[in-house]
Amino acid sequence: MKNNRANRAIDRKAASLPTIRRLPGYLQVVRQAEQDGILVISGTTIAEELELEPIQVRKDLAVTGIVGKPRVGYVVKDLIAALEHFLRWDQTHTAIVVGAGHLGTALLGHTEFRKNGMNISAAFDSDPAKVGKKFHGVKVLDSSEMVDYIKAQNATVAILTVPSHVAQELCNRVIEAGVKSIWNFTSLKLRVPEGRTDVLIQKEDLSSGYAVLSVRA
């Protein structure tokens, strides 16, 4: 198997971060259209639904490789497939939740993830009171089993919902065990070990959202 990033450049156009972040919104609208029995949808329609500019929608959709029909729009079925494929939501990613606290268990119940290819197969916690319990059908295992589990199950995604003071250490451990993507819900900026350019850390920052809410209100 060759380098993933290089291969990807061939079958995908480059997409900016803002574009990538808008794609799920498009997918949601188009999936809804499919539910409503609509077969073809125009960029203009999608734009109205999301209060965006039609030109922005067209440009964004273009990164998926979808080709529309002038005068008509995009074939709904094809557009969904193109979006899902570009997002890699058409394949299963095995994930674990690290930290079975309030937020961690809430994410276990988030059905939307599963619909989009992310299969959370276990949660881990060091609290004996939590170990062995099940939340939303997902079992909480002891942290000491985490590394072996990641290797055995070939988990590629770790969702970090632990207290800040243990976040970096657990980050290191999941990377060591083979995790390729870390979804960091802690308020701490995490660092990847020196030279591990194959690992991605995505920070999910509630305080940023709260800042916008506070300042713009």
Next chain:
Amino acid sequence: MKNNRANRAIDRKAASLPTIRRLPGYLQVVRQAEQDGILVISGTTIAEELELEPIQVRKDLAVTGIVGKPRVGYVVKDLIAALEHFLRWDQTHTAIVVGAGHLGTALLGHTEFRKNGMNISAAFDSDPAKVGKKFHGVKVLDSSEMVDYIKAQNATVAILTVPSHVAQELCNRVIEAGVKSIWNFTSLKLRVPEGRTDVLIQKEDLSSGYAVLSVRA
């Protein structure tokens, strides 16, 4: 009392959305420095901590009105105050959580919000099994009491964690009752009633983060 937005323009420089979103990160670093007994901190140091460019940190901090000392940096105590004031985190905002599901109750336990001026005083749900319960010290009340409660408590923020299909209706109801800011955790794009330019809806989008994680991995 005069128009808030107009007043604000006088004592605050305009800040771009990206800048606003980075401010909580700076605040976190500087609060940590204070904890460590550090009295003065340079933009360079903050930048290193967050893996940003020093010039970006300086430019961002400037929006708060803080003035640093060449050769030295910023007085930690003053910088914290400036950031908190700019973010309006130095005053209390009364908030309610609408929808006491997994995510809603998780947010009730999020202590960081309280530290930053957001006081979640109640949660609302229409499920009789949930009404009357307490999560993390916050009571769940019946949805039918919501409008009266917002008026009586002068709640200005509503955190929406309800199923998509009831989100728009509840959005309308909290606005009607006087809420000025809605933090929308549903996957639905919400609309404010015609002409209500005094209401802000901030979408908190887990699927955007997941998209970045999936595509960049």
Next chain:
DNA sequence: TAGATTGTTAATCGATTAACAATC
């Protein structure tokens, strides 16, 4: 056909980065 929509190429806008004088 007439007209709406796509997709490309160019223009604009805004955020980031660079350069550098001022300063403690």
Next chain:
DNA sequence: TAGATTGTTAATCGATTAACAATC
């Protein structure tokens, strides 16, 4: 003083928006 850091002004970079020919 020497040198690190601030804050301002200018340059660059990248994303958004506009214009428009192609097309079904």
